[in-house]
Amino acid sequence: MEQELISKKELLDLMGISYGQLYRWKRKDLIPEEWFIRKSTFTGQETFFPREKILSRIEQIKQLKDDLSLDELARRFSPDPADIALSGEDMVNRSIVSEQAWRVYRLEHPNTKVCSFRDVVFASVVHRALASGNVGLDEARNALRTLEQSITMFSDFRMRIACVRKLGVSVWVVQGTDGQLVIDPDAKLVFDADVSECIEDVKLRLM
């Protein structure tokens, strides 16, 4: 997963912000620590960022910072759970999940009417998996089961989920966000999602 990087200098010039602002946002947890990638260059150590993520994040901050306080923004961007409860129709209406994904969710939990934040996030991961077009219905259902079992290990939602398929047999893998995943060269990585990104997406759709 090589991602395109942008240097700090380039970022500041491009977005027209100052060092003070950047560091202030970092202090307020608007920019996660993991995005600060330190690399050595010929001028010494320099900091780089994942290009697309940081550009869209800063664009959002610049748009929203006049209306919201930095603390509110931080709550919105953080992967910490929000205090919400949604029904299935709500989720479909707000396009957090598709009807199809909601049906899969209902297969696993036939009696659910109102979802807590955790359930909403998991449903949205299922939705993403289905929307990618590479994951079948049964597999998506397995993903849900995997997520629900693994959440005790990653109580703060800082995890990734991936689907690996070999000879038609698929396996779901849940790992910490900073972990590297190396798979059998014959196997295929079918689907891969960052749960904290899903959370961000859910929160944006909610607010």
Next chain:
Amino acid sequence: MQAEPVKNWRVMGSSTTSGGSYNHINVMGEAVTTGDMECQSLRVMGMFQTHADVQVGYANIMGQMDVGGQLRGHRVRVMGELTVHGDCEVEQFLSRGAFSIDGLLNAGTIDVRLYGPCHVREIGCGSLRVSLKKPLFGRVRHVLTADVIEGDDVMLTYTKAHIVRGDRIRIGLGCDIDKIEYKTEYACHPRAHVASCEQRGS
């Protein structure tokens, strides 16, 4: 919302805890924490050693403090000695003593008077001011050493740094800086040593 922490912790002799959430901590003797700790205000007159992260509202360090992880908070005032092995992220950082930070010192305003040797790997801030202590007697000159300094308003004296980047930079007496990159304003004391300086994107 978390319940307001009401516990106070006062150490007159010697004590160890595994961390937790406190209202006010006052260390007069020697204290050690092994886990993450959170408090509204902290006063260290003796020695305070933590092996994990510390989140603090207002810290006044008159003795010695050693943080194994990160130090985060609103205001930190160092009158004694502070050692942080991780990053230090605060809104206001004021030093009249000595400090050593192995990670990034990230603060809104930093005001340092050099009463002792100061080391930081990296500084990122809104405004930074480094000045010399009021002369009393003796001629010990302490310096601030940093690898990278980045900030909007940077005023330095007796600082040794590899790179200084910022919007408005003023270099004072006794500085030794390899490279300066400024945006709008730059002034340099004639007796400061600056190897190279360039203006970028005003």
